Every structure is written in structure tokens, then in C-alpha cells.
Amino acid sequence: MRRGFLNGGQTKQRCLADPGAPPDSAGATVKKSVSSGTGSTNSKPIHVPHDTQHDDNSFLVTTQPSQMQGTSLAEVPGGWTECILTGKAKRMLLATPGFPQPVPSPTHPNCYRIANSPGKGLGVFANRDIRTGDLIIAERPITIAPAFGSVSLQGNSNDPAVREAHQKMEGRLEAVFARVPPENQQAYLALANCHLHDGSGKLTGIQRTNGFEVKGLGEGPYSGVFKDISRINHSCSPNTIRHWDPASLSLRLRAVRDIAKDEEITVHYVTIITMAQERAKELAPYQIKCSCPACANSLVSDTNRVDILLKQYINGPEMDKAFKQWCPDRDAPDDRVLNVALRELALLDSEGLQLHPGYGTLLSLALRCYIALGDEDKVLEFGQRAGRSFMAEKDGDRSLLDNHSSLDLVKKNKLWGIRRRMSKQA
Ligand SMILES: [Zn+2]
Secondary structure (H helix, E strand, O other): OOOOOOOOOEOOOOOOOOOOOOOOEOOOOOOOOOOOOOOOOOOOOOOOOOOOOOOOOOEEEEEEOOOOOOOOHHHOOOOOEEEEEEHHHHHHHHOOOOOOOOOOOOOOOOOEEEEEEOOOEEEEEEOOOEOOOOEEEEEOOOEEEEOOOOOOOOOOOOOHHHHHHHHHHHHHHHHHHOOOOHHHHHHHHOOOOOOOOOOOOHHHHHHHHHOEEEOOOOOOOEEEEOOOHHHOEEOOOOOEEEEEEOOOOEEEEEEOOOEOOOOEEEEOOOOOOOOHHHHHHHHHHHOOOOOOHHHHOHHHHHHHHHHHHHOHHHHOOHHHHHHHHHOOOOOOOOOHHHHHHHHHHHHHHHOOOOOOHHHHHHHHHHHHHHHHHOOHHHHHHHHHHHHHHHHHHHOOOHHHHHHHOOHHHHHOOOOOOHHHHHHHHO
8 A cells, every 4th residue: 555545635734833922933844744645746856945044944934835925915926925934935935836827717617616515514516527637626725824733723622732833823824814915814714613613713714624635845734725625525535636736736636536516525635545433433523423335334345445455466566476477378268367356356346446557557457358358448448547547646637648548559469369369279
């Protein structure tokens, strides 16, 4: 399993590192502890120039991408983000290759709406059928602020250290919030706040409730609050995967399976390949009692998820080895490897875990089996499915789909129909 896979979705702010130093003055170091969200970021080493204006660990307030004073949101496609960053994080962001790239357009414009979700308040729903791999939303955060690790700010709010940390965080967020355009302020203040009674200030409570992890800013951790993405509800069988892209300073959501018109769009906030009881514990701070199919039918789902957890081979090189042994082996049944791939795919499908990194690998394995068997119809079907799954997993464009679903390309592959040719020769 990939490191950090399916760990905490929404960033939990978990330490008492001083979050409250005034903007542009020396503050506290953001601690290293961070829960990793699903999704990717370009993590090539970036040369970070040093300057003497802000030392590495001093917090500052910054608008990114920077804007002329008086600019309105309507003038800037994708908008901008008001951030609290350390000097080093800001330099890292500015040194990101291509920064600031424009926020990409979704595959279909206006493909979602915000509407009432029974039992959950508001949620996000599909306005049309959405295909696997489609980009549903790409959005810049309203704010980016430090998330805190190691010690929970949800701890005893009578503890003076916790109270002080809450106050400092609120002071810092107030400084940032004053710079946020009025329409974004309104959207931010309309979001849920699960921290009404633990000593958090209002802005801190909203940031802690709605923040998704933001990567690519060095040691972090940071979280971003979004106008629309923060409205998306949790599911333990989510139909989207998210990717943070530092170059465009945007979070992107892609469909991991086909989503029907009017279906609710979901993400995961916590680790989801775990038992229902553990998930419930992790979701409790968000005041979420999950009623997704996996939680509603936890006896069956827990058994399946243990099975998936134990099957490290799904994502490993063993499947590739099995294919290479099977392919030239005349005595091996034609469906030997294919059956394993189809069985594991069915298991992940039944749990709605298409964002498992092994899912695309299994589709690709089934595709290779059909290529070796020379089955045109199945090659087209699984080529499409594998290509779309990789678009979702790798935050990729349609070239991934085209490369996987071209029959002309497949027929040039030396494996094309090899099993059929072997049986004729036998
Ligand atoms: Zn659930």
C-alpha cells in the first residue's frame, strides 16, 4: 500500500505550535506532524531561494497569486487565496515550476450544484452524468492556514496552553480574513463549525471543520478552506479522488467511478480501509454519523475491507509476475490470471473503493490478459476502463484514455493474440 494512502482526508489540526503570531512577524515553527490526504502533488525537489525579509519559520500573511489592490474576484478567473505561510513555505510556493498556472476548467462546465442532502445539511450533487476520470471541480482555497499536529486543539479547553493556542490562531485568522473579498467571506462564514464548545474562535472552528490538506508547502501541515469543495460530504465509499496542485494553487476532484445525474458527490475525510468502528471514531469530531452503504452494512463491509487490507499483492509486482508466467504457458488455463483480476476488481467495486491504487493496476492486468487472448470487444471495454481509472488516479488528461483504448495501437503489441496463436500451433 502506498505510503499515506487513504489517510486523513480533511486535515486535522493537532498541535499547540504557536499559531497566533501577528502577520509578518516572527511566529512559531509549524511542526512536522501531518496526516496525509489521498491525492497527489508534484513532489520534485524545488530550489527554494533564501531571502532575509522573512526567515524560514516566521509566519506572514500573503495573497497568492498576488493581486493589485482593488482587484475584484470577477476580474480573476479562479480567484486567489489569502494565506498564512511561513517564509519558507511562501518561497517554496513561488519557486514551484509554472506557478501560478491557471486553474484548469472542469471536463463539463456547471456539472454540479449545492443542494440539501437529507440528514447532512448541504451537499454537492451531479447536474449530469459524469464519467470516471472526469475533472469535476478545480478550486483555489479561500484561505490557507497552518494545521497543527501532535497535540489536539480539541483537548481540554480549560488548559491555559490550549486556550492560548486557540486565541492566537483566531487572531491570525482574523488578520487574514480581513483581506478576503466580501463574497468569499460570506461563503466561509456559511460553512459548518463543529468546534462551538471547545474554545475555538469562530474562524478557527470553521477552518478546522472544513479544511482539506494542502501539500507542496514544505514541512507544513497546511489546510485550505474552499467555497464549494468544503461543501462535499464524506463517504467511506467515495466517488471522487482529490489532487492538490501547487502550480495552480488548486484542489482538483476527479470521479473514480461513473456518477449518475443527481447522485451526491462524495469525498473521504478519514482513513477508509479500516473497520466501521474505527471510522466512526475518526468521524466523531466532525459530528458525522456516517450512513454510507459500508457503514450501514458493516458486518459484510468489515469482512471485505479486512480481505482488501490483507491483499497486498493487489498493488504489488506479484500480479505482473503471474501474468508473465501465464502468458507463454500453454498448459495454463486461459482464464487463470484474468479470473484473479476480475475477482479482486469485483471486491473493490462492491466496497466502492475504486480509488484504491490497485484498482487501475488490476484493470490494466485484465486488459493485458484480453490482449493476449486477442479479444477485441473486451480490449476496448477494459482499455476504456483502465484509461479512465488512470486519469482519476494520476490526475491525467485524455491522452491516458486514448493510449489505453486504441485498438490500432493494441494490435501492434507483440502480445496481441499470443495465446490464440499458441493454441493453433499446439
Ligand atoms: Zn461510512
